[in-house]
Amino acid sequence: MQKNILLLFVAILIFACKPEVKNDGESAILYGNIEKHVAELASDKYKGRAPMSDAEPLVLDYLSTQMKQIGLEGANKGSYFQEVPILSITSKLSDALDFDTPTGKQSFNKLNEYVAFSQKVEEEMLLQNSEVIFAGFGITAPEFDRDDFAGVDVKGKTIIVFVNDPGYGTSDDYFKGNTMTYYGRWTYKFEEAARRGAKACFIVHETGPAGYPWGVVRNNGETTKLFLDSEDGYKNRCSFEGWITKESAEKLFKACGYNFDELKQKAISKDFNPFELNAKASAKITSTFKKGTSKNVCGLIKGTTKPDEVVVYTAHWDHLGVGTPVNGDSIYNGATDNASAVSWMLEIARAFKSGKQPERSLLFLAVTSEESGLLGSGYYAENPFFPMNKTVACINTDVILFIGKFKDVTVTGYGHSELDNLLAEEAKKQGRYIAQDPNPENGMFFRSDHFPFMKKGVPAIFAKGYIEAESYGKEKTLELISDYWENTYHKPTDEYHAETADLNGLVQDAKLFYNVGLRLANSVAWPVWNNGSEFKAVREQSLEH
Secondary structure, eight states: OHHHHHHHHHHHHHHHHSOOOOOTTGGGOOHHHHHHHHHHHTSGGGTTOOTTSTTHHHHHHHHHHHHHHHTOEETBTTBSEEEEEEEEEEEEEOSEEEEEETTEEEEEEBTTTEEEEOOSOOSEEEEEEEEEEEOTTOOEEGGGTEETTTTOOOTTSEEEEESSOTTTTSOTTSTTTTSOOGGGSHHHHHHHHHHTTOSEEEEEEOHHHHSSOHHHHHHTSSSOEEEEOOTTTTTTSOSEEEEEEHHHHHHHHHHTTOOHHHHHHHHHSTTOOOEEEEEEEEEEEEEEEEEEEEEEEEEEEOOSSEEEEEEEEEEEOOOOEEEEEETTEEEEOOIIIIIHHHHHHHHHHHHHHHSOOOSEEEEEEEESOSTTTSHHHHHHHHSOSSOGGGEEEEEEOOOOOSBOOBSEEEETTTTSBTHHHHHHHHHHHTTOEEEEOSOGGGOGGGSSTTHHHHHTTOOEEEEESOSOBTTTHHHHHHHHHHHHHHHTTTSTTOOOOTTTOBTHHHHHHHHHHHHHHHHHHTOSOOOOBOTTOTTHHHHHHHHTO
C-alpha cells in the first residue's frame, strides 16, 4: 500500500511539473465548423435522432463521414462503429391508476397525473388490489444509517416514495444537503424497489427536487423506451416503475388520512419507518417488444509513444425522436441536447489532427441512447477498446446553451479528482473561473456519459460554461437557465436558430477542453481521485493489475 501511495505521489508531481505543451491545434477550432454540425444534426432531417429509428442510419453516416474527413481512424478494429444490443419496449397504460382508499376510489389519469413503464419482457402486467406501502425516499444507505424498508416486507406490493433524497432542502450534514446523491436518482429507487421484490414503485414528482417539470415526465409517458438487451428479460424488475404528480399524492395521502407536508417531514426524519397506507392499487400495462442494435460512433488518434493509454472524449448523439406534439411540433430536435456537444467533440478532434500528434491515444466517442439511461456509454464501459486501467480520463459535456461566451466553467461533480485543478489552470488562461453546479439537487452528475467511466474508476470532467454569460451577467444568465429547463429541455422547442444563437461559448469551451486534453495526452502522469471520493478505491485497485 505504501508503495502505491508513493507511486501516486510521484505521478502527481510529474503531472504538476511537466512543462506545458504548445497549443498548436487550438487556432484550428472555428465557429463555422461547429455551427455547421449543430445546424445539420438539429435539423428536421434527422427527426430528433432517436436510436433504432429510420433516422439513425443518417446520423451514423454523418458522424462517421465527419470523422473520416477529419482524419480519425475507426476505433473499433478499424470500424467507426460499436454495436450496442438494444431492447425496445412500447407500452400502453391503462387510462387510470386507481387506488381504493378508506374514503373511496382515487383515480389518476395517465400522462396528466401518472406515468408508468416496465422493463419486463411480458406482454401484459396487472396491478390488482396491490397493498400500498409508504416507503419514504425508498433508500437503503448503511453509511447514512438509513433504511426506508426497515421492518416492512414490500414483496409483491406497491410502494410510494419521494423523489431525491432526505438531504434536499435540509442542512448539509444529512446526506449531502442539496447535492443529490445516487440514492436520490429515480434509477436507484426503481433498482432498490426491485431488490426488495416490490411489484410496483411510484415516485412522487416535485419539480424542484426532480430537477425538471412534470412535462418532461409526461412527454416520456407512452413513448418507446430503450434498454440494453437482457438474457433473462429483466424478470427481477418491478412490473410497474412510474411517477405520480404531487397533486395526486396529496389527494391519495388525504384519502388515507394523512397530510402531504407532514408525511414529507416524517420521511426526512432520520428515524423514519415505513408503513401501510391502507390503500389498494390497480393498473395495467400492455407492451410490445423489439430487439435490435444501435451504434456508438468512434474515432481514434493513436498516440506516438504511449498508444495503449487513452484519453476519451464523450458526447451522446441521440435525442428523443418524434414524440408528443407541442403546439403542432412533434420533432424533438435536440439542438442544445446534444447536437451542441457532438459538434464540440468533432471540432476538438479536428484541432488535434491539425496539430502535433499526441503521445497518448485519443478516443472520440459519440454514444447512443444516453436519453434512455446512458446505454451507449454504459455498454462501452463494459466492452471498452482500451482497458479501464489504461484509460487516463474521460472528458464529457452535455446541454450547452447558445448564449455566447462565459466567464465561468461550471463543474458538475466538483471535488472528486485532481482534474479539477488542471481544468482551473486552463480556465484561468481564458480569464474564466471555476464554479460548482448551481443545481446539484438535479443529480446531473449521474445523468451523463462520464458516469459509467467514473463507476469503473476513471477520473472524469463534466463541465461547461453555464452560469455567467459575458453578454448577460450572472443574474440574467440564471434566469435564462431556469427558462431553458422549463420551456426548452426535452421539448420540440430545442431547435437551432442561426439568427438568435450565439455559439461563441461552444468555441470557447472547445478550445478549453482541447487544451485540457492536450496536457493529459502529453503527460506521463495519471490523474488521481481525491480522498473521500467513492471512486478512488476502484481506480487504485485497477492500477495494481
